[in-house]
Amino acid sequence: MKKRTFLKTSSTLLAGSLFAPWTACKQSSAPQEEAPVRTNWAGNLTYSTNQLHQPTSVEALQELVLKSEKVRALGSRHCFNRIADSRYSQISLDALPALMEADPAAGTVSTGAALRYGQLCPYLHKQGLAIHNLASLPHISVAGACATGTHGSGVHNGNLSTAVTGMELVRADGELVQLSAATHPTIFPGAVVHLGALGIVTRLQLKVQPAFQMRQMVYQFLPESQLEAHFDQIMSAGYSVSLFTDWQSDTVNQVWIKERLEETRPEAPASEFFGAKLATRNLHPIVELSAENCTEQMGVPGPWYERLPHFRMNFTPSSGKELQTEFFVPQERAVEALAAMRALHREVADLLLISEIRTVAADQLWLSPAYGRPSVAIHFTWKQDRQALDRILPKIESALAPFDMRPHWGKIFGVPAEVLASRYEKMADFRALMKEYDPNGKFKNEFLESVMA
Ligand SMILES: Cc1cc2nc3c(=O)[nH]c(=O)nc-3n(C[C@H](O)[C@H](O)[C@H](O)COP(=O)(O)OP(=O)(O)OC[C@H]3O[C@@H](n4cnc5c(N)ncnc54)[C@H](O)[C@@H]3O)c2cc1C
Structure with missing residues (x-):
């Protein structure tokens, strides 16, 4: 028996379809009365339009897409670049019924696209289910995260998009289409990390597994x-391992180890880890900030969704007023790439708040930064000074170029389209898919023009 939860309304099942149909509800697709300034989460950029549509039914969304000349989907606004921007109009799905429908027998959950992981995960846990991994924060929308290849850490954990087994989206012609690996085996791996270029995703079906307990030590x-000397061993020391460093000394500031607790009673955490010392209190990755915003550490057991993210749902994640950049290199070259970053330690010192190093398992999703290679993600949280960042960024990008670095799609980067094309062997196939789903470029924005050669 499927267990279903509806936050705002209910819907009925349609046999033979990947997803149940949406219940028709009041159609309201008129642009909202908006405050004149609309920004992303970090406030580092203002969107170029005040036209924000919030349809309350899928039918209204379809009509809106059909009538629109140009439009972009907007998730929870956590990207740092103009990927979600539009000079014409944006559509948020926050007013759609927030459907969550677990199917434990099939090992899947069907979720409304706009749901935040912080809403979906407690529901899943109550059903005895879990997702394989989460990002550092639960505040982001499922659709927005999967559209950009958002990831957590763990040598055996693919990014969050690798959990996607089905998608429902409204195409440029207003048609509601369903895609899955079974129905569209050739293009499905291309459609999952889509940068908002194929349509407005209304629902996602995600692979789930039995819920589990975890603990984290710092x-x-x-x-x-x-x-x-022991990079691979250190990064494999837990289900998910993150390193935090400011590159300013001959030690890495913090190692966060997230362990799955299986049936047996866990041993007490070791007091040392490759020469690092077990912390005696909860810590924020930026050590000066309060650990109140962080998930429980000190080896205290808890559910997977309260340990996999670093930050707690009802608290500000990270520092708030910041910029972020992140680059993926092949894991086999990680030690060299980290040495190249360390060589820049003086240049980053004034601007950097903290760096994080994580692993992402290889996948086959065409535009995933981990496509075809086990990867190490080197992340930077910067003070919010774009001019200073623009001076440092080219140096970082050229230091990582020998490793065929791929940038995070949702963070700030300057890698030009022709270089991206050389680092994504499926880029041409993705462009062909865009042409098929959106022949007149309805969903194209300036960001997409700049990253697709
Ligand atoms: C504090 C902080 C911590 C972060 N930590 C991590 C981390 O641990 N790991 C990581 O990888 N990233 C991390 N990020 C980056 C973030 O997860 C990604 O940028 C993610 O894409 C944000 O999702 P969103 O819903 O906010 O998307 P938005 O910024 O709103 O949109 C992103 C893209 O998704 C598209 N999109 C959104 N909804 C839909 C839809 N319904 N249909 C079609 N397209 C859609 C948009 O058009 C756009 O192209 C972090 C960001 C912040 C601010």
Whole structure:
């Protein structure tokens, strides 16, 4: 028996279809009365339109898309670049019924696209289910995260998009289409990480597994020499391992180890880890900030969705007023790439709040930064000074170029389209898919023009 939860309304099942049909409800697709200034979450950019549509039914959404000349989907606004921007209009699905429908027998959940992981995960946990991994924060929308290849950490964990087994989207011609690996085996791996270019995703079907308990430990001051000598071993020391560093000393500031707790009673955490010392209190990755915003550490057991993210749902994640950049390199070259970053430690010192190093398992999703290679993601949280960042960014990007670095689609980067095309072997196939789903470029914006050669 499927277990279903509807936050605002209910719907009925349609046999033979990947997703149940949406219940028709009041159609209201008129642009909202908006405050004159609309920004992304970090406030580092203002969207170029005040036309924000919030349809309350899928039928209204279809009509809106059909009538629109140009439009972009907007998720929870957590990207740092103009990927979600439009000079014409944006559509948020926040007013659609927030459907969550678990199917434990099939090992899937069907979720409304605009739902935040922070809404979906407690529901899943109550059903005895879990997603394989989460980003550092639960505040982001499922559709927005999967559209950009958002990831957590763990050598065996693919990014969040790898959980997608089905999608429902409104195409440029207003048609509501359903895609899955079974029905569209050739193009499905191309459609999952889509950068908002194929249509407005209304629902996603995600792979789930039985719920599990976790604990996380933080170690401080990992000697760089240990990291260089034992990189793979350190990054495999838990289900998910993150390193935080400011590159300013010969130690890594913090190592966060997230362990799955299986049936047996866990041993007490070791007091040392490759020369790093077990922290004696909860810590924020930016050590000066309050750990109140962070998920429980110190080895305290808890449900998967309260340990996999670093930050708690009802608190500000990260620092708030910031910029972010992130680059993926092949894991086999991680030690070299980290050495190249360390060589820039003086140049980043004034602007950097903290860097994070994580692993992402290889996948086959065409535009995933981990496409075809086990990857290491090198992330930077910066003070919010775009001019200073623009001076440093080319140096970082050229230092990582020998490793065929791929940038995070939702963060700030300057890698030009022709270089991206050389680092994504499926880019031409993705452009062909865009042409098929959106022949007149209804969903194209300036960001997409700039990244697609
Ligand atoms: C504090 C902070 C921490 C972060 N931590 C991580 C992390 O741990 N790992 C990581 O990988 N990233 C991280 N990010 C980046 C973030 O997860 C991604 O940028 C993600 O894409 C944000 O999702 P969103 O819903 O806010 O998307 P938005 O910024 O709103 O949109 C992103 C893209 O998704 C598209 N989109 C959104 N909804 C739909 C839809 N319904 N249909 C079609 N397209 C849609 C938009 O058009 C746009 O192209 C972090 C960001 C912040 C601010």
